Amino acid sequence: MDFWQRISQLDRRWIYLAVALAVIFPLLVPMKMKLGITPEARQLYETIEALPDSSVVMLTFDYYPSTVAETRPMSIGALHQMFRKNLKVITMTTIPLGGPSIADRTMREMAELYHKIYGVDYVNLGYKANYTAVLLGMGSSIESIYPSDQYGTPLAKLPLMQTVKNYDQISFIFIVADNGIVDNWISIVNAQFSKPMGAGVTAVMAPKFYSYVQAKQMTGLLGGMKGAAEYEMLVNKPAMALIGMDSQSLAHLLIIGFVIAGNVAFFVTRKKKESKG
Amino acid sequence: MEILGLWLAGFFTLSLFSFLYKDNPFYGLAEHVFAGLSAGYEVGLVYHSVILQQLVDPISQHWVNAAAGDHPGFHIMKIGFLLFAGALGMLMFTRFFPKASWISRYPLAFVMGNTAGIYLMSELHGRLIPQIAGTFVNLLNPLNLIIFFGVLTTLTYFYFSKEHTGVLGGSARVGIWFIMIAFGAHFGYTVMGRISLLIGQVQFILIDWLKLVKPG
Amino acid sequence: MKTKLPIAIAFLSGLAMIAVFILNPEKVGDMEGELLQWTTVIGGFTLLLGVVSIVRVNWRPVVRRETGWLNNAALLLSVAVMAIPSVLPVSWSPLFGTDGGSIYDWFFINLSAPMMATMFAMLAFYVASAAFRAFRARNAEATLLLLTATIVMLWRVPVGEGIFVAIHPKLPNLINTYVMGGVNVAVQRGIIIGAALGAAATSLRIMLGIERTYMGKT
Structure with missing residues (x-):
């Protein structure tokens, strides 16, 4: 041989x-090699930067623990930018296995870092089953789908949720996902409620979403760990993605x-x- | 507890990785523990997010309001709706009884129909039309022209109702070249994604667990 | 009763959603929210079906002491240690419930999450092995796929980006614009258009009772 x-x-x-x-x-x-930033990542960053202070944004944790290496740095990067800009953040998840725990832990850590108060500066809605119904239902009333938040507190008792009734009061939606839910965010929420949105997705999914960016159904895109590293650079908080x-x-x-x-x-x-x- | 947690996480991570060498009892144990914990997780999730937050708490609140004389008719109706939703959910469990399993078709049909109705409109209105519209933009721009011809030839490649000969055959032939480039790009991204997930776990072992490397 | 009524339910619940879409939600009042809430509640209960099923499947080998029953027992124990404390009231102890600091959260953070991540991390080894064994330039099309994959793999990492910049400073941008934003968009769009038509057609088939496999044997 x-x-x-x-x-x-x-x-x-x-x-x-x-x-x-x-x-x-x-x-x-x-080796700490130099990294370029794609226009799609920059576009997402600049769209959020352009929002007026105290605007309400939604950040989704639509990913399983299996892909946290790619997705969690995106959520953290987004929260650095949102909390630094004093945006009001509403989070939710459509993932039944681990989504609520990841959202809870990440939000607590980041809120502590920026001294944000729960219920005033941010709210964690948690999980509800059947995501198409959840996405559509929040268009008319968030409270009809989420009578209470992740921790069982009725939404009426949370100061932030007294001004936010549905998507009308939300300025931008940042989806972080590892599955096909992004298509539904686009086809239901962007199309029917004209909500601007951007996404951070796993590398496996990223090529598909270039098509939505080109059609202007999405404002910006982060693809995989590289996308997360780009965002870490943009918010000037180098962390795990950049190390990787x-x-x-x-x-x-x-x-x-x-x-x-x-x-x-x-x-x-x-x-x-x-x-x- | 934190250290115990880290070591347990490390042990099960290595147990799963050991399958790469060959199947072994540690992998089998880790696999079963993982499946069990996942199932257990769902119990906590459904109990809190559905049973308590969507049924028990709202029903109690409506009951209190009705008892206080605040639009009792409305609140009683709401309680009825919530009990009906809960009953529909419970009907799903008839699947475990062969003679009564057909009853679970009712809630399932409701969810399927509901989701189908949402999809029917959202796919056409929210995906098909905007994507087609995005294809017909300023065809004098070379990039837009590439996209236009690429979409057209890709669609002809996937059109199997007519034999791929003549103009259709030529278009499909160009389509396959487009498809190969796109699939190549997709493969590149897939490799990237899989490597990233491995990096995440190696970072856990070296940085969080064994503390052999300091982040940054 | 067993078939026609579910078909009628599927049709009507689908029609209600179409009506909501066409009419202004304000005109249909609270109906939309109510129906969607029912859907999310039923969806929640369906998650429990899986739990009951996995417990039933693993219970039998333990009772009968079949080969590998210890693994089945470990699975049942894992279900119990995660599920039981999670449904006990937090007022009894902060270790109960599902919030941060609970037993449920501890098991998720220290066992579930790393194990799930490891399962997927193993795919990196398989994809590398597949690249070595199966990724062959057998013909022109396969060669094109292979070349594009190589270019994209290089472009997406700092070292490759550095190589491309050394060749021409605008090369990474050109790859992003014309490969990902051009050819890739065209093909993904073709697939999206096909998938959207397929999903809409399947939805219609479900509503009209043509597609009824979800009901099992009818």
Whole structure:
């Protein structure tokens, strides 16, 4: 068996080991490479920057714990910007497994950092099932879908919710999601209630949403950990996503190397077989 | 408790990763614990967000208002509606009794019809029309022209009611080139997404758990 | 009763939503909110179906001491430790309920969340393995896909971006504009248009009772 044949039959566990090392090494020895910002991320940032102080915005936590590496830094970046600008933030989730806990924890941490008061500066609506009904229902009355907040407090007792009855009082919606719910936000809330919105989504979903940005159904887009890192740069709060970019670089180079090696091995061994047979 | 939590998280993370080498009892245990906790999570969620917040609390509030003589008819009606919604939800459990399982079709049909009604309008009004409108914009701009031809040729590639010959065949042929570029981009993004999730877990192990690396 | 009534219910509840869309919500009054609230309540109960189901499936192996019953027992125990404290009143102890600091929250943060994240993190290894074994430039189309994937993989990370900038400073922007914002948008849009038509058609079929697989055997 020659070299290329051996390569083409390489045990998958060597590949796994190489990937693990490619991710671990840059965390131990950071390279801190320069990162560019896409126009879509900048557009999202600038739209929120342009909102008048004390405007009410909605931030959704439509993601599972499985994708927090990509999505949570986006939520944190958004909250840095929103709380710094003194925007009033209403959060909610359509995710039954973990969504409420992630929203609760993230909001508490960020509110503490910016000394924000619950019920006055921000409200966490929590979770309700059947997201199409939730999104549509909030258009006429948030209270009809959420009689109380995440913690069981009736909305009527929360000062912020006394001025916010439905989407009419919300200036912008920032969706952070790892699933198809973004389509529903666009097709229901943007289309029927003319609400401007932007999204931070996982890398797997991002290519699709370029189409909505081009059609002006969405104002800005963050795609995956790179998108999150861009937002961290924009709000000037470098954190986990930006740290992860070195590992991302090395892992991508490795995978490109795998693709090249796999193809060379494939063609060399095929050619040898053809010449023999 | 915080340290115990971190070590448990670390143990189960490594147990799951151990499957990459080969299947083993630690992976099996972690898999079952994970499924059990997920199911348990739903109980807490539904109990608080649905049973208490959407049924018990509003019913009690309406009852108090009705008893106080504040539009009692309205509040009694609201209580009736809420009890009806709860009853519909309970009917879903008839699925566990083969002879009565057909009853669960009622609440299911209600949800399906309701969602279908929302989708029917929102897909046409909120996705189809705006996306088509976004395709017909200033075709003198080269980027818009690429999008216009790309949409047209992609749609012809996916149009299977007529054989792909002649102009249709040519258009479909161009369509497949567009599709390959887009799918290539999608693959690139998918690789990125998967690597990011791994980075997240490696960051947890090295930074949060073992504290081998200081963030920043 | 078993089939026609559910079809009628589906039709009427769908029609109500269409009416809400066409008419001004103010004209239909509180009806929309009421119907949508019912939907969210039923949706909540359906989540519990899964819990009952998983408990039933795992109960039997434990009782019969079947192979691997310890894992099934661990699953049932996990359901219990998460569920029971979560439904007990917070007034009894701050460890109960679902808020931050509760047992429920502790198990979620320290076990559920990292395990779910790990499950998905493992996909990185599989995608790398697939890239090595299956990603072949067998023909022109596959080569195009492979080249685009490589360019995008490079463009999305700082090191690749640096390489592109060294070739030409505007290259990263051009990739974003013409590959992602041009060709990619065109194809995604074609798919979105097809999916929107498909979803609308399926919705209509459900409302008219043509599509009734959700009812099981009829």
